[in-house]
Structure formats: C-alpha cells, structure tokens
Amino acid sequence: MIAQAPLIEAPISIWQQRAHKAGLWLTVLTGAIIPLSTSLTEIFTTLVGVLWLAAGHYKNLWSQVRSHPLVRSSLLLYAALGVGVLYTEAAMPDWLGMLRKYRELLLVVVFMTFLDSAWARKAALKAFGAAMVVTLLASFYKFYLVPASLDPNLRVGLPFKNSITHSLLMAVFAFGLVTHVFHHRDDKGTVWKLSALLAVAIFNLFFMVDGRTGYVVFYLLGLLFLFQKFRFRVAVAGLVLLAGFHFILSSTSTLYQSQWNHLSRGVHKYLEGDTNSSIGMRIEFSRTSYEIMMQSPWVGHGTGSFRDQYREFGEARGLERITVNPHNEYMMLGVQLGFLGIGLLLYFMYTLWRYAFALEPLYRKLAQGLALTVTAGCFANSFLMDHTEGTLIMFLTSVLYSPLMHSSQTKHA
Template sequence: MNINHNLAYRVRLQLLNSGRVLIALFIFSIYFSTSLAVIFSVGLGLVWLLSTRFIDLPGVLKKYPVALWALMLYGCFILGLSYGNAAGSDAVSMASKYRELLFIPILISLLTAERNRYWAWRTFIAASVITLLVSYLMDLGILNLNEQGGACFKSRITHGIFIAFFAFFCAHKIYDDKRYAKLYLALFVLCLYNLFFVIEGRTGQLIVVALILLFAMQRMAIKECLFAALITAVLLILFLNFSDKASRITEGVANTQAFLQPVPEQTESSMGQRYTFWKYSLKLMAEKPLLGHGTGSFAKEYQRIAIGEPFITKNPHNEFLMIGVQLGLLGLLVYLGFLASQLYCARKLPFQQKWLAQGLLLSLVIASLFNTPFFDHTEGHWYAAMIALCFAALGSDNKIISSDA
C-alpha cells in the first residue's frame, strides 16, 4: 500500500511539475499562436484532471470568488442553450468561445504555488518584450508577419491591450526593482511610443492613459498624483493637436458628435459602426430583458432587427451588450459580479499583486466597453490567464497549495 501510495504521489508531483512548464508555454503561445494556445490549454486541462486537482475545486471556488463568478458566468451560457431560436451549431459554437472562463479556476489551482507564479510572470515579461521588439522590427520593414500590413503580430486591438498592460507593469517595476529600473523605464517609454506612434490603436491608447492615471493614484501622494494627471493631460492635448498620428482619435470624436446629433449621421468608420451596433443591441435587450434571446442568438437576432443597415454584424464590439442580448439581465448581472469580485478580492492581495490586479481589471472594463474580450479567442485566453495569475496569490498560505509547496 505504501509503495502504491508513494508511486501515486510521485506521479502526481511529476504532473504538477509538467503543469508549471505548460502554464509558461500556454501564456507564451497566447501572444503568437492560436493553435498552440489551444493545444497547451488542453494539456493543462489534462494535468488538472490527472493530478486530481479537480478534487480541490470546491475549496478553490470557496476561497477565490473570482473563480466562482467565472464558473457562474459560463453556467449562464450553458443555461442559455436551453432556450432561444439560435441554430444548435451556433449556440454550441458561442458557448465554446467562452470556454476560457473555465480556465480561471483551473489555472488558479495550478498557480497557487509561488514558484509557478514566478515562472508565469517571467514568461509574461518575455512574451511582452518579444511582442514589442517584433512590432518595431515590422515597423522598420525588417519583418513582415502581418498580411494586413500592420506593425503587430496580432490585431491592433489585441496588441494594444497587451502592450498597455505591460507598460503599466513596467511602471511599477521602475519603483520596485531598483536593479533594473533603467531597463524598465526604457521599456515603458518604448511601450508608449509603440502605442501612440506605431500601432495607433484607440483601445490600447485609452487603456494605457487610464492605467497611467491609476498608477499615479496607487503610488503617488495627492500633489504628485495631480501633477501627473496635469502632465498627462498636457501631453495628450499636444498629441491631439500637433501629431499626424492622432487622426484615428479625432475621427472617433467626430463620429461620436455625429451620432449624438438629433438625427444621427451614419458613418462608415469603425467607431461609427460601433454606435449603430450598440443601438440595435439595446433594442434587442429591451425585447427580452430578463433572460435574453439565448446563447448564440446575437447574429440571427441582429440580422432580423437591423434590416436595411449596410453593415450587419455578428459582434456588437461590447462585451456587456454581447452578454445582455443573449443572457439578459441575469447574464449581465453575473458578468458585473465577476468584475466586482476582482475589485473586492484585489484589496486582499499583497500590494504589488493588488496594484496589478486593479490595473488588469481596469483594462478589462475598458476593453469590454469597446470590444468583446472573452468572446475573442486571444484576448479571452490572455485575460483568463492573467486574472488567474494575479489572484492565485490569495491562497498562498492556505492548505489547498501547501501540499504542493
């Protein structure tokens, strides 16, 4: 019996060690390869099952409200399969797109060991630096990895989210890591230049400005914070008025003004289209406010209600509306609960993790206003991994992880 027990323990320990490697590979692959991210996510699921970590799931859900709310949100999508007029294939496809919510409790249970988190953060840094370097090489014409011609490996929106949060991370490292403070300062400047003068993605620009202000509130005294806000405002005004790279921002402002006219003007820009998508999405929510139209119903219902519109979408580019149309107020309240749980739990984290978790949440909220981060594969897997990485530190002293320390 002891031999069998020792053998089982060694096998389980080996699986958990391989899980550490798979987590690093999974995080790295999110930045560069969708297919590899899927493969490594399956591997992590198998490690979680074969190492019997699933036995700890009730304890994980109890000690990590973020994981519980993520599971509840996915449960709403499963519930939404039971009603609505969406084709079965569309409904199942939609539910599968939100499967990354399931990885939050799985990854948390594998990241409770401090050593696993250490290597996960190192992988995040490496992937971010490579992403930044590749972007500059593409901008210089040395590399050509984007068929659409942009200077980023992924989409402009995805790249902006990644680099904006990395800039926020570097800002904290400038304060905390005196040994490499100059290196992180250089990376921070490179991130800002990349976002405003190379990629020019509005989502990334908005997120990084918000994160800079959040950083000032987190780390500075009131007078310093006000001064930082003033400097940020002055630099933005100069950028908007004197840089030819600000055209997409001014275009977005013009589209907003056109939409707010007594008779809204139709525009063909991405921002103008978003306003139209949101208008019809709100009408769909008003039709079935409580439970929505069912999982996978958005595309069909939007096509029904937006008759005569030149642009028909399968995605409203707003996570709140995407969930609200399909799952009604029930799903929307659960998503808000998921966000609120991050705000609540972040307060219990050590300072560095708390600050990063707050920044990640702010990034997610902004991304959810203008895009559908959990509907989109890359952003969804990235947010799931980063949420798990930030909040796994909550259980660093409890019994769930002590057995694997």
C-alpha cells in the first residue's frame, strides 16, 4: 500500500485557508447533489473550481500531474480534446460545447485537492449514500403514492433522473452497500441496517425502474463481488445463484421481464437485419461511427466534429437515422480523436484498474467496481460525456484514489 503523505501544500493566508475549507465542504456536499439535481451539480462544481483557484491550489497543479496517475490520465484525455480543436472543421459552438461536455475530466484535480484526508473521503461517501436514500424515498413516493388522478405515465420510480442514470446510480449504490456490509461484518447493527437498505435498493432497481443499463451493471458488479470475496469454486457457484436470481426476477417482476424480452427481441431482430429497435439502433450507431472514424483513423476529425461527420456520412449513405450521440464512449471519442482518443480513454481505464490494487481493502474493492463500471458501461453509453454519469465517475475517482501519493509506484504510470 502506498504511504500517505500530503500531496497538496496547505494554504498560506487566512483567506486561502477559508477558501480551502469552503471548497472541502462543497466537495463533500457535491456527493449529495449529483444524484438529485443537474443544475445544482453544475453550480456546486463551478463554485468548487473557483474556490480551488482562490485557495491557490493551482500552484500545485504540476506536482499533482507528476505525482498522481489518475490526474495525469484524465488531464491527458482532456488535453487531447483541446488539441483536437486545432484541426477540427466543426463550428465554434460545436467544439466549445464538446469541451464543456467533457469538463468533468478536470474535476479530478479539483476534487482530489479537497479530499486529501480520510475524514473528507468518508464524509463524501456518506453524502452520496444519504442522497441515494433520499432518491429511494422519493422513488417509492412517486411510484406508490402519486395521486391516481395524475397522468399514469408519471407512476414510475424516477424522481430526479432518467431511467438510464437512475438505474446506474442504484446499481453502483447496491455494490457499495454489499461491499460495506462485508467490510463491517463484525458490527451486527451496521450489517442489518445496510442489508435492509440493500434489499430496498435492489427492489427499486428491478421492480420499479426500467433501466437496462443498471441491470447489466448490477450483474457485472455482482460477478466482480463474488470473485473479490470468495475462492474460485465458491465464486463459480455464486454464478448459479445470479442465474437463479435472473429467472426469479423474470417470473416475478413484470417490468424486468418486459425489459429483458425487449433486449432479447432487439438482438434477435438485429441479427435478422432489422435495426428498428433501441438495441439495433445503438449497434448501428456504433458501426457507422467506426466507419466514419476509419476515414481519419489516427487523430480523428477533430473536437466537436461528430454531429456534422455523422450527418454527412448518413446522408451520403442514405441512412434512415442520424444521431449526435452514438451511445458509445469509445466511438464518440474515436470519431473526434481517432485511435489517439480511444488510446487515452483506455489509458484512463488502465489507471483505474492498476492503481485500485494500491488502495486499502475497502477502497480497493470499491475502486475495482468503479473501473469495471466505466470500462463496460462506455460500450453502451457515452458515460464521460453525459453530465451526471461523468461527474459521478470523476467524483468517485477522486474519493477512492486520492490516497495515492508520490512514490516509486506512481512515478512511471
């Protein structure tokens, strides 16, 4: 494990100290805002950035870049987007908009500065957990207690976010809960409380919302948990339990059954050449995006170019559907930055995976779950570009990986 030592020099003046303290509290509270409000998340992250500057932490930026692999990999990816502006044919609003969409990559530097203590990191995780409890309460209210006179379509368990984002948040929350349950297994009171909350989160995910992204992430994180906690034979036996869980859900949850059938039909229709399904469209978007990328494979068409490139290619080929988002982060960056962009994205994921093993046991398991979520989720969503997902990823990256300090283990990432 990497020895912990201050990565950021303490603020000097009284005003810098106050700015640092305010930034610390706002960073912690950001964890409570991300699941609840997009507009407040933007306000909070902007204020945290301003306080980072006011506290004089920009003076330590180069030290952070040299010392921390996650800071380095996230800034390299954003820097590539900046370089992509130099050769793009996209209009200024397009490339400016794309730089804005990926600004969450810059938050790692800012968040880690304020999360340089164990107390701050624990408080940030608790803030996120508290927000998820609020989300669950609001979800149950909206699903079961919304007056019948209202639009029946409103009777869904989605109080703050769309189905994709809500289900992702709930799957990540469930993984965090089960990890904490086993980590605190000697504390019976905590185990019972967290287990009850875990059961509620799972019920919400599979019986009250229709987010297939959350379903897939839940099963992937479930597999990871089995191999984290048990020996190989027991973990393999756990696969049978997960399969049994799927079949039980298929016969007890109408919502889950309909979404699973929709997924199966979509794949079957696509194999028959019919792309008129959400699954078929996503596959078509990714395949078309790859063809566009291969017209300029190494550095892509430039930052902000995706919309125009896809429209021109689609019109030339007579495609029925034109998109501005392929729902695939690899292809979104591939069209704009080519293999360079995909390589830097993979480097970011590599640092997530490699340096998770340098963390203490609880954070190591949570960090591995984050790495798996990002790596797999980016095949079906533009996670880094999407605001809530991107902010969540960078927030959790900062919370979990900020204990990494300058040493020989991080020197040659």
